[in-house]
Amino acid sequence: MAEALVKSFLQRLSSLILEESEASTDLQDQFQRLKNRLEEIGSFPGESGRRKHEDRLFCGWTSDFVETLHDADNCINQYVTKTRNRDGSDQAQTIVQICNELEKIDARLAESSCRRSQLKMTPTSEAKEEIGESSSTTTDDVDVEGEESLAPFELKYRNLPSYLRSCLLYCSLFPEKISRGRLVRLLVAEGILQERPAGEVMEDIAEENINELVGQGILRIVIGFEDELEVVDPYHRICILKRQQGEGITRYLVSDSTNFPESSHLIFIQYHGDTITTTSFNDHPIGSLHVIPDYSQGLIPSEYWYEGIPDDHWACVRSALYTLTFLQVLDLENLCIKSLPEEIGDLIHLRYLGLKHSVLDEISESIGNLQNLQTLDIRGHRLPRGLPSGVLNLLQLRHLMLPMNKIKVPSGIGILTNLQSLTGLFLRPGIIEELRSLTKLRKLELKDVSEEHGSELSASIMKMRGLLSLSLRATFLDKDELLPTLEPFSPPPFIRKLCLSGRLVDLPDWVCSMESLTKLSLGFSFLPEEAVSVLQDLPNLKHLILSRACEVKVITKEFCRVGGFPKLEVLIIASRTLLEWTEIEEGALPCLALLRFHNCLRLMNLPEGLQYVTTLKVLEMIPLHPDLERRLKHDGGKENYKIKHIPKKQFFSSSLRKWIEI
Template sequence: MLWSSFGHQNHSRGYKDKGCECEGVGKGSPSGAWSSKEIPNKILPALYLSYQDLPSQLEQCFLCSTLFSRTFTRPFAVSVWISEGFITPNGDTALEELGNDSYRELVRRNIFMVNPTHYDESACMMHDLVRGLAVSMGQGAHYSGDLQGLKNSPTKPRHISLVDDGLSTIPNEIVDCDSLRTLICRTPQLRNIRADLFEKHRRLRVLVFSWTKIERLPRTIGYLIHLIYLNVSCTRLEELPESMGLLRNLQFLVLHGCKCLHNLPNSIVRLPKLRSIVLLNTPISQMPKGIGELKDLQVLSGFVLGDKRSVSNQGSTMEDLKHLTQLTNLVCYHLERVPSGTEAKEAALGSKPSLRYVELHCDEQQSPEEEEKDRIKQVFEGLCPPPCIENIEIHFFFGRELPRWLVTTNSSSLSNLRWLKLTNCEYIQRLPSLGLLPQLKYLSIQGASKIVAVGPEFFGESGGGFPKLEEMYIKDMPNWEDWHLTQWPNDGVPLLPCLRKLALEDCPKLKSIPGTLIRRATSLKDLHICKAGNLSNLVERSASITKAVILDCPLLEDISNLAQLQHLDIGGCPAIKRMDNMCSLKYLLLRDKEMEAMPNWMQSIMMQLQRLELWVNPDFIRQCLPLNGPGQPKIILHNPSRIFDETVESLLHTRSPYSFQINLTQETMEGVTVLPLDETSQHSQI
């Protein structure tokens, strides 16, 4: 990480003298940056060089990031940077896009490390050393720590991130600060917000009380006329004061996960600069009437339709979305309340030129009538997104067929779609030709319980074949039996050429995985199969799969011909008899508390393993120990290995340097003598 950071800095300065690797290192300092007196103690010089090379805007964003928790998300970081004025306008480009560019640049420079579990690189962290550099450089203006550290601070910071598990109210030290601009409270026990906090600090720009126990915000929050970012997510808030309508500069309002919040103040529609409202997992009953007047809205994550069947209905309609032409992200709930496809069209989703992300949610329906299934299909027909759409999620759709704009063989209407997630669309009877989507990279299908068979039409038998797909997840398909690909075109037509990961879970009736898929997906590295109770073999040749996780497949007998497989995690597969042509396998994790003896297939691969982990019962472990007497060892461990079970019993053996350690219960160890594995052993200990 250090050399990568320095490498980016070195490259950006464009050194011309290839004969001197350090030329230009000391620019701005007569004696060179490596010996500069300005370098703080304990800060590695290479990191400091990377900091010196940051443009002013990136430097501000970098220092501000010390206020965040160890891991943070891109939307949070970008919103705070905009609120602090670190992202300067540039022509017609949206501030959010400019902020995303800054985020990506900090990732490119290895200052931020992306969390690999987030497909779109939307979460990251800072290495402790990099964070230490930022803390050192930001001393004076920024403070992140507990209350005692704030008391001892020689300066009066204007940007504070308070991290204290014991605080239940805002302390005097915060109220008495001068010219506070940022207050982030990472104080999970906080229950009370003093009214005088807002009376004193009227120039606050960023205010965060997320993950606290507050139940109300004082009315004095209306004094914060300079406030740009307010985050009270995952709190116990029951209501927001009407004085919120006085926050005329508020641009970001984040309220996700507020389980006790059911209504928004009507005054929220008087916030002319509001750019983002996030209400995910907050049970708002309906949006205030007039939400469509917020013409600057770009993110509306949690648009809840009013219920026309309710006598007191004064909520929003689809027409309120019509005038929100700048939307980039939209999440809609309660679409079952839309009476017709005609009213759905009033949202005019297809005419929003910047819309990139959309989620469409219905409430779960129990045995809907056929008429209702037809109606919801027409509603979704009216919600056709624009061609620029990149991410689509559909949840609890209860029609028999997905909307035509998704299933059409003409993929031009979704030519930029990269992410598609279909969750609990349990009444659809077939999957559309999604393989024709030219840019699709991520596909998740879950809970389509009426699907029985999937054929070549799913892949786009006219020649689609998912040309860009990288990850495919299919889960919770209780009636899916047949997956065939016998009619796929000739070898000249690519099939899943970019697929890296395939995961199948909770498909108890699935009989087989198409051999054509395994053979033709030449980029497939990661295969996950879980709870496929009817799957009997996995023997197709693959020259690409390097990791496989196979769990709870009780009828599976044969796993063979995965010549490049290096990592195998297997369990709940008692019928396994063969494991042939696995010459690259180096790591085996076996999970089976019922298994009492070592299977033959395991003995055949033991000599090639570098690492072994067993989650088994004690009787199995006893067989793996080097025993004295007739019970000679059945396992010879040539390389670092670890054997353990769920009772925290373990065996660790390392050949070089030699060590042999076991941690077993007294019952397991009864009658066992542990001997060195060879004459060169240095020690053996229990």
């Protein structure tokens, strides 16, 4: 990551030296000296070849070096902001100040270079002590404000490579869990990733970092929501303490909207339902701005979801957009804003624009000026009637997420050949042919799909050999219109997620051949039980959602035999006709962690053998039939033995009209 920052900063310095050729000799000399110093420092050692103590020392050096580099970047930003469009006397004074600051930064870099050379030559006494250490920790390891209980976690945190610490610190900024996809897109836009050989997809690197933190037990996948992540509590507390002590990621962090340090690059503001007040954003070289609403505990009126928040509540943030010249990330997810200024198109460095759950009537045509935009997220229920034609100018766009309502997408979307995600797209004449150009797609979600699209759609999808997620949704889910089976169809080999929403005569043969499939959602398919039971042979399936997919009255033990669904962790069933599930054989469903019945209004019996599914952590029934409620009660319920081993049970009582525990 540090090496990538150096390369990027060197490119910027080279451009600035050319652009400012008429600037003062002193300033030109400072620019050149800084460039020479960074080139002298050169490449960075890899992580894999170092011993534990060396890794820790180099991580500390890298963190300090990155901080110095960002101070240099701040200084350059201030120069660009203050000198342009000002008179000569002001410019001269600013240049003197900037030269002084750059001289101090150069001295810090010289010291950093010397320190790095010493680290390469010989281990320090601290390192020698660490070489002889066993699993015990020194008193230096317990520096989290005296919380000795955190010492093992603190040590593990310290031993993380710097890029993983950066990723972890970033995750900890979000007050609640965050979706994996959103986190990946933000990490790429923020630049919080390590340098890799050219050609590697940055989203893959972000996924690897997340998976490594999950594998080490530092990030946790929320049960039942494989796409949502949260920082495990001990590490979350450590991250808060580290930020309080001044440890940053690739940029400085601040969450207090009334006090922005001059060096703040990444701003988090929490909206609590009233007017946001901030100090001026002027002259702050902000790179990322997140406004996060707190909808918990009724702090924000529910009508804002539909009507949008009052414009005056975020007026100071809105007006600040005029001045945020260097903004790369603007994240207003869930803020429910009603409008964006025309000047949004002036944010030419913007890489991420998150407007999910906004209530915008339109998006300005000026969005076409955002030539560096990677993510445009406008998902939600009430969003613009159409996309402006300017969106076709966004040739760097990698993720385009469209709203649930049917909006008009301009013809020619096939020109956006860098797209990796395209969701919420309603089919129209000619658009399937345009999809054939989008061969880099990894996630595709199409709506208004019908039988007549079968052969053409099949041909287009088979060109997307890197596709990981596919969703096809019919226009009328509860009508007789059929989804296409896409026969003959050879699905792209790496698809992990598949969603088919619409009536099917039978389950397509190609579904059962998808060995990489980890998540399958079938909705309004109205299939017979025998068609659904073949899914248990999918070797890697972890999540199965059956939403009116199999409208039978009784689920038998044939639904899941011993050895079937070997990796299934989450099973969600929604059915208006289901009366009972008769039996689960002992040894079946060996990995099941969550079982949810949703809108199974007539369900009267849980299966015999549920007591043998010892891995089950969560059982949810929404709602719970009154007769079944009586039989499941812990104080005398005849069938309580089936569920008493489950740690977490959530039921919505249809008789009491409230959530209960049994």
